[in-house]
Amino acid sequence: MSEAAPSAAGEQQDSAASLQKIQTLLSAKDDTSRFVGLALLKSVLDNTPELRSNEDGIASLWDSIPQKFLDRLIRTGSKQQAKGTNDMLDLAVSVLHTFTALLPERSKQDSKLVSRIPQLVACLLYCSDDTARLVLEALVSLVNQPEGAKVFDTVDDLSTLTEIAPVQSLVLDTLFYAWLGVMATTADKRALSSKIDQTVGALVVSFRGTDGVTLLKFLGNLLPRLDPELLPPNPTWLPSLAKFVRDLVVSRPTADGRAAFANLSAALLEVYPIQAPQLLFADNVDTKSPTRSESPFAFLLVNLLLIDIRSTIPTLLEQLNSPSYSVTAQRLTSAYNIVSNFMGYLLRALEALDSGESSNNQWIMKPDLLLKLRTSISETMSLTAEYLRDRWDASIAGAMGLHPEARTGAANESGVSHFTLAWDSKSVHSSQDPLILAAIRTLAIWLREDDGEQLRKEAAGLSDMFVDLYQTSSSPEKGLDFKRPVLVAFEGILEERKGKEAFLENGGWLTLVDDLCNILQASSTISDENEAARGVEIVRNLLRVAEAEQPGTREDWMDLVTKAAAWAVPDQKQPPMVEECQVAVLQLATALLVNAHPGLRRRYTHSTSAIIGIATQLRDKVKKDRGLVEALSDVLETLAALRQ
Template sequence: MSTDGAHPVSSEAALDQIVPLLKARDDTSRFVGLSLLRSLLDSDEQLRTNPQTVSSCWDAVPGTFLHRLLKSKGMGEKEAGMRHLAAAIIHIFTNLLPTEKVQEEKMIKFVSPLIRISPNIVESSRPDVLQTLQCIASNPPGAAAFISTPPEDTEAFFHLANQSQSTLKETVRLLWLLQKDGNLDGSGRKAWDKMFGTLLEACKGTDPTPIFEAVAESLTRSHVNANRSKIESEPLWLPELFSMVRRSVLERPALRTRRAIVALVGSLLQSCSASVNLPPLLFHEAATSTKTPSKPFSYIFTTLVLIDVRSTIPSLMEMSADTYSITALRLAASFDTLCAFVLYLFQLLEGDDSTDLAASGLTPDLLLKLRKDFGETLSLTLEYFRDRWDSTQDTGSEPKKIMSSSEDDPRMQPQKDPIFVAGLRLLALWLREDDGTALREQAVGIMDVFTSLYRSSTLGSASVDFRDPLIAALSALVHTEEAAQAFLDNDGWSVLADDLRRSVQPGQPYSVDVRGILDVLISVLESGAVAKSKESWMALVSLLSSLEPPTENIQLDQALAGYQLVEALVSKAPKKLRQASKSQCELLRNQAAKALETHRSRLPPDTVEALEDVIHNLGEIIE
């Protein structure tokens, strides 16, 4: 209901007065009609929530008149009022109309005019214009209209974005909405890259923190949306964005800027596929002409991230739920960033060209310092995992103090905690290459956490799959007797064997990658912790001998590990169990021999040698 003086007027009656004004031939009547319609839509909630009535109102609005108002020239109060009214009317309807009406040509035609008037619209109207464009351009026809707008108009539009942090944030959000759900084709993608490059250019010479925060937020929002695909090739704007990051880091940024950079890098790592190979693009010194005299960007940035992680972890157990949730996401981005650096470092150390390591600026003394810092950071992380896990278990003792017992508190569910997810990835990566004993012994001390997280990952209700990083961590640990014994004591064999049984089916080939599971079980058997194979373990011999012979190289790689596991199981089995397994060993020996004969010419020498060893050893078991 609306009112006119003291007498209430129904929305139907008001519309009966407004619609004739909108259809009048003179501009004054149309202008009055638009003004009254705007007031009615702003105040009448019942009308706003009636899609049929809203659609009929939009159909009555003269599109050509709105276009003329948007094109009003001059900077006077009258002209500004015309543009403001037109923009406000379009904004209202984009929020109230059904999606199919927003995608119609009448609305799509306003995209370019709205972009064009942005430099000449009052500042208070700019948020409405951005929100309007977000609504229209988030669908394919609207995105196409935005992308096809002449560059001279879009350049002026994006150069306005840096006038305020809120405008910048909404402009970046608009850009990301343009490309959602496959809205853009190849040429549209290139145009989008140029637009984002223009926006970055507009931010040069100013505090980069807002653009870092806005891009990180939009990337994160895109990543969590299941309909968004990963970035498959290096974007044209990425070098410039990373150049801004490097300049900021080398200028000793404030805390807010450092955290914005980590959030940005973390969101990029989550949003880009492995084909983009982000680590060298970010860290390699040859990619930037800006250097400090003594330490490279990669060292300075990584050190800043390590310091922030170490300074934050001790306070986690005392945080409120809200603070913890925000901090957990930040630390997860930090761990992901550290993972990227470790991968970059491994690429340098394992590469054939020693000049790459020299060009990186990472001298031996800096590498030693980083190794020490990583060790301390991961040690603190493991301590936190232990404390967090114990605080959520019913041990019969008084749990450590935590600020909330809500089920929604991620600290109450390590299985959903971003710190556990990202921290374990970094730990697994580091353990794979670093041979320090202290950290390994500390990792063995949370073997119960590893096996429990693995088991929870196999459940249908699991929201996070920890199996890949856990397999990598276990592979680096269980070759020692102490670690293998801890693995067995915490039911690790049953957990992995059950997962193996779920992953492969009798009479079928290897259909999923189970090489990691097989390798861990082999390492446990070959450690000093196992004197004899248990009878229950021998069920795996039956399972693996029931699979179809490998026909492809990827299947052969897994089958080889299966042969090796059978060999290890049977060779440590009691005599009676060995005798019972002879026929299965003979079957697998014949499979291995046929695979070697068929594929020898295209197999690497180490695979050929491993197959020959398996054939020989299984043959000795049969005899």
């Protein structure tokens, strides 16, 4: 030990002397000495671990490098690249890359560092592949900082980046972090939108002749995150992106390729709901294309996604806390969203065909393929219902079918309260998992639109989950909102007797009535058309239950009649949807009174009179809407007959 101490002290003295020599060389007047000092500095940093971890020492060394010398080194090196000499450029980039990695986060926003961004972008034209990689790694680190993103936004010519993007994937990371970083601070949204539009167009051109997987992955992550005002309204590159997706789908893609086209397709359907369905689902592919398939593209796309869901869902529960879950869940979420969008597109196409607005050559696919797809969707939705049942039981009770009374004691983990018998993802509770929302939305649409009796009976077993999710749903600003998908699901489930029974047994009536009464009361002062539209959907479901109840209306259901009778009609004119919701509530109250036992009905004579008065006031307010006037007239006639 006595010999080791002097040795360590000697090494420290040598290191200090080296650093002093380097700083002396860097402060010299001639560029040759500075170049030597910079080369020595790079060598010392690469070979002295203790110095690399010394933030103050690194900051001091960075301060000793003259800014103008770095700029001159990059410019001169770039000019000499054509002559085969790139030592200057390589060294300058290497040093910048090293300091970008070693400097503390606060220093990465200093002007001396971020102001090099435009030069780094420009010099890519003259860099070797290895040096280009270092440039891009430095850029990714710098644009992750707010100041770096702002400086990057001042660079007008990004062609040096877009041209090498197919072979340097870090280009896409640079653009991703830079645009998201500047999005929250820029005042000129139109200019940024135009730059994004032009750059994405240039990227699409650069990726021609490739499978485009990295490009699709990049845009699938970027587009849903952009503010709506930053999205180009009708970009010319949309058809080219759709072609990338089409070519990838028919080429038996790898797992990475499947995730890329699924995530991008879902993103396009979300941000371009008018253009994207036509591009992805209509059979308008060039018949001369080498990737042209005998089956319509929509069939290939949806069928491939359904196969992916069916092959993955059965083993997904055991992956909840594995590192791969987030990637798998994102891909399946996209798959569900595409399938649900396709269902909507198919329904619109059927309506257009029935109304004569669509010609035969615009039809999506032949009947035999539609039948195959229907069978495939039904099988997938059955597996989806099974997965939802297992996932919900795991998160709430810990075992399928375990009675709610077994939920003893509460626990709290990662800010999520749950029962001690339950287990779920440690990071994303099932009620906040986008995959669960996407799966329920897709299942709900299919339950409503398809006449599959067996699937509706299976889904009836999910009524407790649907009611629970409805009760705990947050507003879209705070979290996931399951209310509308649940209402759509109940439209299908309530077609079956078993569905009505499950709905009532799990508190569905009380849950929906409470929400409906809140919407009605709020409509007196706030004209929220989204809330009103949900109110109309609630009434549609409750009417189906109320009219089918035998031997008549349950006594506790009459609470809705009391609350409707106490409602105050607003003085001001309101939007049509809000008025439709108000009329729908009166129709529901009327149905409850009509189906009630005469003895029970007599106890609500005063409420009946109040509802007649309310209906009369509303009819005067909506006299220009023939449909609402007829509905209110029917309410008045029916209630008047009950009083006789």
